[in-house]
Amino acid sequence: MATKNNIMIVRHRLLKELVKLWKERSLIEEIDRLPIKLSPKGSKHPGRCCIHKERAVWRYKSLPLLGLDMNDETDELTPLSDYVKMALGRDASSAVKDNIMCVIDEACSSCVHTNYEVTSLCRGCVARSCMHNCPKNAVRLDSETGKAKIDHDKCISCGICHESCPYHAIVYIPVPCEEACPVKAISKDEQGIEHIDESKCIYCGKCLNACPFGAIFEISQTFDVLKAIRDGQKVIAIVAPAILSQFDATKEQVYGAFRQIGFTDVIEVAQGAMKTVETEGHELLEKIEEGQPFMTTSCCPSYIELVNKHIPAMKQYVSTTGSPMYYTARIAKEKYPDAKIVFVGPCLAKRSEARRDDQVDFVMTFEEIGSVFDGYGIELKETEPYTMGFTAVREAHGFAAAGGVAGAVKAYLRLATEREQESNALQVTNLDKKNISILSAYARTGKAPGRFIEVMACEGGCITGPGSATTNKESKIRFNKGLSKEEEHY
Numbered sequence: 001m002a003t004k005n006n007i008m009i010v011r012h013r014l015l016k017e018l019v020k021l022w023k024e025r026s027l028i029e030e031i032d033r034l035p036i037k038l039s040p041k042g043s044k045h046p047g048r049c050c051i052h053k054e055r056a057v058w059r060y061k062s063l064p065l066l067g068l069d070m071n072d073e074t075d076e077l078t079p080l081s082d083y084v085k086m087a088l089g090r091d092a093s094s095a096v097k098d099n100i101m102c103v104i105d106e107a108c109s110s111c112v113h114t115n116y117e118v119t120s121l122c123r124g125c126v127a128r129s130c131m132h133n134c135p136k137n138a139v140r141l142d143s144e145t146g147k148a149k150i151d152h153d154k155c156i157s158c159g160i161c162h163e164s165c166p167y168h169a170i171v172y173i174p175v176p177c178e179e180a181c182p183v184k185a186i187s188k189d190e191q192g193i194e195h196i197d198e199s200k201c202i203y204c205g206k207c208l209n210a211c212p213f214g215a216i217f218e219i220s221q222t223f224d225v226l227k228a229i230r231d232g233q234k235v236i237a238i239v240a241p242a243i244l245s246q247f248d249a250t251k252e253q254v255y256g257a258f259r260q261i262g263f264t265d266v267i268e269v270a271q272g273a274m275k276t277v278e279t280e281g282h283e284l285l286e287k288i289e290e291g292q293p294f295m296t297t298s299c300c301p302s303y304i305e306l307v308n309k310h311i312p313a314m315k316q317y318v319s320t321t322g323s324p325m326y327y328t329a330r331i332a333k334e335k336y337p338d339a340k341i342v343f344v345g346p347c348l349a350k351r352s353e354a355r356r357d358d359q360v361d362f363v364m365t366f367e368e369i370g371s372v373f374d375g376y377g378i379e380l381k382e383t384e385p386y387t388m389g390f391t392a393v394r395e396a397h398g399f400a401a402a403g404g405v406a407g408a409v410k411a412y413l414r415l416a417t418e419r420e421q422e423s424n425a426l427q428v429t430n431l432d433k434k435n436i437s438i439l440s441a442y443a444r445t446g447k448a449p450g451r452f453i454e455v456m457a458c459e460g461g462c463i464t465g466p467g468s469a470t471t472n473k474e475s476k477i478r479f480n481k482g483l484s485k486e487e488e489h490y
Helices: 006-023 027-038 051-065 080-089 160-164 176-180 206-210 222-230 241-245 251-261 269-290 301-309 312-317 324-335 350-355 366-375 394-400 404-416 433-445 472-483
Strands: 101-103 116-118 139-141 148-150 170-172 186-188 194-196 216-218 235-239 265-268 340-345 362-365 425-429 452-456
Touching: 006 027, 006 051, 006 222, 006 366, 027 051, 027 080, 051 080, 051 216, 080 222, 101 194, 116 148, 160 170, 176 186, 176 206, 206 216, 222 235, 222 340, 222 362, 222 366, 235 251, 235 269, 235 324, 241 251, 241 269, 241 340, 241 394, 241 472, 251 265, 251 366, 265 269, 265 324, 269 324, 269 394, 269 404, 301 312, 301 350, 312 433, 324 340, 324 350, 340 350, 340 366, 350 362, 362 366, 394 404, 394 472, 404 425, 404 452, 425 433
Parallel strands: 235 265, 235 340, 340 362, 425 452
Antiparallel strands: 101 216, 116 170, 139 148, 186 194
């Protein structure tokens, strides 16, 4: 979450209501009436054409929250209750979709189909450079007004008319999700609906939070987790260090809420981060001794997707050290061999990492777990605190913020080897087009201004991830406050 907006509120409300029905054991019986409950007769819905459209959107948005996507709908008359039965009846193998996110067709209908439009600033000039330079003859003169007009059926959004207009009368109208995507993984299909190209997507989640109509959803595993708990299975939550930034309560109270839901145990991913720091620190020194010019971190799964799909030349410079999730999952499995392991954090891309890790069964975001807390009626500040059996060092908790990984590695090297100065750390935070270009240049030339490069997809680090339960501003304040309470150090 970047800033609070109605899309986030709506998404939270819908999942909260679904979880509430689940808790009351009436999800199958009551879900068909949920769109009507959320948009009752007589209600107004600015931005939608009518109440029936809004109810249809509620219906379709329920599918990814149940762990399904638009391809699971074969008949528009199929009731939501049938989809609940489908979701709850599947086994673990069929629960994993090929795609991590999906686009809600019914909600994706209001953005422009072409990116250029003629404004009232057009003077109907004699030069008509917009017409003469258009490669598709999409610009013509309106016989009534004498001004330029764009035929959107012919327009290919090349922008030549925009560049050639002497009055700047032709404006560029962005499509927010396309603008936000740093790797051009999202574009309109033949029906004018946005489509996510899995071969390009790095699961950074920028499109999800950029869409002003809430048309992009992650495919949730919330009900797979809740079902496992209700079936009596041991379910262990491994919680990312960014938890310090998410809720207006102590982390012990939040862990108590996990226990109240029915999780068998809660283990901090900061514990695994300590293993990452130790291993990565020694790997860095080895690479320096071998003469490798630089090494990047490997903790951010979105960055790993970027390397694999867009910058293959960078692979040789990426650390082989496992992420904190990787090591924590093995700690959890050693303690609970027959348990289901659920990573909980702010990251969508962790779902792609989990697919490669047979020790992690499910992934939930902080936004999802926050909705579960509310659906269960849990007041965090009134929850009985749950204290960890193992306390990680402050530096490991600091992984969640930009500079945290580099800072922890430096601290470890200073203590263990007295070779801190050799790290010469550099940060690349926020995988936008500019920073991707910089990383590509490092890979192409084999040169970088630092020996150790920390790469994080999200601006400010994991604390501002797309699956956060709070705003960027609140995250930073809460994280700094929570981190200051961690007493253990290297």
